Amino acid sequence: SQQGEEDPQALSIQEGENATMNCSYKTSINNLQWYRQNSGRGLVHLILIRSNEREKHSGRLRVTLDTSKKSSSLLITASRAADTASYFCATDVATGNQFYFGTGTSLTVIP
């Protein structure tokens, strides 16, 4: 299975701190995406990084990709209580059209 794995499974930080989540996957990819899910809701797309990119920024989000290690990280800077959610990475496979989701990191930001 191409399904990725996020690490840690759960993360609790104080408001204002940075949060880092990692994603590892198994096979070569074309693209990797990060999503956010508030409890009991659908997922919201945050950012996509292509396999030929190493770093991408969007507001307080910074995503890195290391294809040699088959891993990605999502950094949320200056976290806010509203960032409390689960975060998932999703990877396609080099020969396919679908994205496969990881197991998620549950982030709690304490006000």
Add this chain to the structure above:
Amino acid sequence: SQTIHQWPATLVQPVGSPLSLECTVEGTSNPNLYWYRQAAGRGLQLLFYSVGIGQISSEVPQNLSASRPQDRQFILSSKKLLLSDSGFYLCAWSKGQGMRGYTFGSGTRLTVV
């Protein structure tokens, strides 16, 4: 703008009963459509995807089936539900491969009792 509708939001069904979950997309044409299932506290498992009317690909063998009778309609069905079918079902769409991301519906919480 594009919107995706998924219903019902919650559903409690007895074991052995049939299931029909519906998902419709507005504001776009020829979307790729997806059904995912999320077990409690777990990741998303891709169940089915469709790149066109009548074209369904299944990712895992299971008790469920999917159909796409119209371009922007995706239906998840079962003839007889099992306890293990309980979960959070999410429909999603993308334009092409999803390079701009998938757009998800709000999900259906299915409890089989």
